Amino acid sequence: MHTKASVQSVADTARGIVLATVEIAARPEHVFRALTEPDQVVRWWGSDEAYRMTNWEMDIGVGGHWRSEGRNADGTSFRASGKLRRVDRPTALSMSWMSDWDGGQASVVHYALEGTTRTTRLTLCHEELVDRPDACRAYAEGWRLVLGWLQQYLAPQSTEAFFLLRLNPPRPNFSEDMSSEEVALMKLHFGYWATLLQAGTAIAYGPVADPGGTWGVAIVRAAEMDAAWVLTDQDPVIRSGRGFRYEIFAMPQLMRGE
Structure with a gap:
């Protein structure tokens, strides 16, 4: 079991600034994804004891809008929103910030990410307070x-x-109208996962016949979520840049028969 460094967060009330830092055992790109991708944000931002983020929208790009909705532990709702001021993927992100719990007063939040292939130091500065x-x-x-x-x-x-990995194809009817190039790409994809299955990294994988459109699923074992993202990044369909996208879900327990 590895030990986590504590989060440091300090309020400088004289200057109206909050400065917070944390070390995360994940690559900067994966931290950036977790901060910006809606399907990830709503999974990690919150707790039953405090509040839960229930909706997150972000138009990535300078000038793009972001907005969020959440629910407090007592059942009351809240909202926050703003515009993106800086987007340097995966090293920097800045945005204006207005929340209804703060009376809608404007402030600014900056994220700075410095890291290696395995660790990211995230520094947050919340200013104009x-x-x-x-x-x-x-x-x-x-x-x-x-x-x-x-x-x-x-x-x-x-x-x-x-972890459960969901592979979303570039279009709902992908399995029905694949081009010859896409058929060849899928053969590489299945070959990649067959190798991981043989190595014991993957527990199972295959397509899911969803009436709304077929998608792929895999269950993998990994030391941490970052390692699971590394597996997806190396998938030929992701490396192809053809619009495939993974979602990753942690599994607290995996029940298996002998």
């Missing part, structure tokens, strides 16, 4: 929780974990 000491202190505590949730999501405390 001058003359608002209570809000500054509240945001410092809030970001401490948020970065802790993000850290746990990307690198759960376990020597081995299992």
Whole structure:
């Protein structure tokens, strides 16, 4: 079991700034994804004891809008929104920030990601909180929780974990109208997963006959979520750049018969 470094979060009420840092056992690209992709954000941002993010939308690009909705532990709802000011994937992200729990007052949040192939140091700066000491202190505590949730999501405390990988094709009718080039690409895809199955990394894989459109599924064992993302990044269909996209779900338990 690996030990996690604690999240550092400090409020400078005189300058109206919150500065928070955390070390995450994941590559910068995967941290950036977790911060921006809606299907990921709603899985990790929140807890039953505090609040849960229930919806997240983000138009990636300078000037793009982002908006979120959530529900507090007492059942009340909240919203936050803003515009993106800087997008340098995967090293920097800045956005204006307005939330209804803060009276809709404007502030700015910056993320800076520095890392290697295995670790990312995430630094967050929430500024333009001058003359608002209570809000500054509240945001410092809030970001401490948020970065802790993000850290746990990307690198759960376990020597081995299992993950369900969903492969979304570039179009709903992909399985019905594949071109000859796409047929050849899928053969490489299945060959890749057959190798992982033989190695014991993959537990199972195959297509799912969803009435809304066929998609692929795989169950893998990995030390952490970042390792699962590495597996997807190496899939020939992802490397092809043809519009395939993976979603990853952690599995707290994997029940298997002998």
